Amino acid sequence: MVKTRISALIILIVAVALGYFVYSTEQITTQTTSTGTSTPPLVTTSESSFKFKLGLDLKGGTELIYKADLSNLVSQSPEESMTALRGVIENRVNALGVSEPIVQTETSLSGDHRLVIDLPGVTDIKEAVASIGQTPVLEFKTERPAGAEKDAILAAYKKAQEEATQGKPITMSPLLSQDPNYVNTALTGQYLKNATLDFGSQTSISPAVAIEFNSDGAKLFAKMTAENVGKTIAIYLDGQPISTPVVREAITDGRAQISGNFTIKDAQTLVGRLNSGALPVPIELVSTQTVGASLGADVLNKNVTAGIIGFIVIAIFLILWYRLPGVFAVVALAIYVVLMLTLFKLVGVVMSAAGIAGFILSMGMAIDANILIFERTKEELKMGKSIETAVREGFARAWNSIRDSNVSSMITAVILFWLGTSLVKGFALTFGIGVLASMFTAITVTRIFLMTLNFKDSKFSRFLVSNGFHIS
């Protein structure tokens, strides 16, 4: 008895401490530092790093999904390219000045590689899309050796041309996406160190763009030029050949020049784009989701209110129907809520509208274990057992049902998590954690509290632990 009372006390203290943690980490602390008499005091505000992470659908913002085209990879693995791509995109997104942007890579079921970009607070996406999407893809290609492959591509081109002139639909072939004259190499814009505007060219009146590779790029470029002396190499920008210089000698210092028919303005833009980071692979925007901040805030407020009302409704129901054990179940439910909120903060669960709905739903389900136990206790009481035995038996016998039924809920949560758009993941995570946490609070916590009481078998105490319309 003393032991259980101490346990109960510890649980209560921990719960209150967790509650304080949840509350305090939501507050914005304002610090006023006085720097002297003549200057106004410095006011700094700081937010806890444990503040709830809100999804874009609640705080407003944009999620962009890009598909990366990895079909022309030569030497790199898809994972390497995606990491390189993410690095470049992160730079660009950070340059936008958005607070807490998230850039993630993702592989779809069908094997597509994607980039998911979250931009909180951004609803006018024009600027973001422009600076993320319109980055140049710079590629260096070498001459395609004559042979069966070249003939096949040329034949495909010829066929397509004939079909076009005859007004027939063109037979699509993967060969058509290839250049008959040049093949891809490992050298791309990702090896670029910097680009500068170059007017010093003697061969051309129009400005050129001088580029310098990093050490890896320089090695690749040296190898490529050494192997192709006397031949042409092609420099492609965004899939279009812009220059096909003839290699006179191997270039080992990692410097090259792109000369096309640039106007000064074109050349300047190109330099700017190249310097801000060329993309290792082409990307395509496949999905955009934008939620205005006011809409998000409205949903957040309403769902939080619904959660509070939901809690009160359940509490009233539990106490009216289940009497004394009901009161303990409400305490257990409150501990459940505090525990869940703490877990959300510690794990860093991103709260979405669906996630909050899942949490509210899990409150309703959390008390299922309690209801099973209390109904069972009532049956044991009816059979004439003493209160203490009835309570013990109620817990022991309800356990099988609680375990088996919760396994099925966990299966659902895991599969939902796998289904995984960000919206659904939030729901699955809150729901899944909820099932586990509720088993702990509804069973362990309620039992410890009930066991702290010293039941004397009187009509009144039997009334207290019974429920529903059952009086004696």
Add this chain to the structure above:
Amino acid sequence: MYIVTYRKFFLGLSALLVIISLAAIFRFGLKLGIDFTGGSVLQVTYEEGRPDFETVKKAVEALRFDSTTVQPAGDNDIIVRTTTLSETEKDLLLGALSSKGTVQMTQKKFDSIGPTIGRELRTKSFWAILLVILLIVLYITFAFRKVSFPVSSWKYGLAAVIALLHDVIVPTGFYVVYNHYVGGEIDVLFVTAILTIVGFSVHDTIVVFDRIRENLRTGSSKTDFKDTVGISLNQTFGRSINTSLSVILVLLVLLFAGGESTKNFSLLLTVGIFLGTYSSIFLASPLLILLKELQDKKLAHAKK
């Protein structure tokens, strides 16, 4: 117990509900949202009151985007659905909605989903639902492996799955009719709700079956299987009602007080949770008796 006595009536009622729902699904069709088909949805709000709707609608339709629908929403909003739009096309649309920037308006929500993503989500959802059902049957068969008398354990799984299909089909039928007459569409949240209903339905059925299992173990072997089921139903009745009552209470709060984006979700769940409870009492258990009777008939036939 009256449920056992009138089990044929309840089985018939459930069958009727399923048939009506299937008919509704075939009649109205599943209205897939852009999550699954790809496309764009733009919602704008006019702070100073919505301009003449017909004028705006004509301006939008003049852009001739594929499969365009223009709808008023709330007091001051307009929602436009189209095929997947590019940035330039979206600008044209915003221009049409604001009469080239002369009308004050803010963009509340813009979703644009490419067809590949939509297709992928459709496949994924389909597999998710199938996988959940399969895993749950396996789990029930496993959990009930020790009670193969008088009804083999896989039959508990079968009865639970039939109840589960009932709990998926009927809310879907309801939602399709709701989509047709009120609004909303089949989106990712619909799938989420359906999977949650599946979880709950089975959860509820297991509690009842668990009690049958316990009573079979402790009860006298002379008691008829039918009566054991009846007793078990009696014992779990209060719990079933109270659990779903508490879940439905919070869902109703969420439905009426919660945010717009989870309204249809809560509605669907309310219907589903109600049916999940109903089916575990009025469908799964009578089914179990039916399966037992079929088994007995077969045995009797074999003995002859």
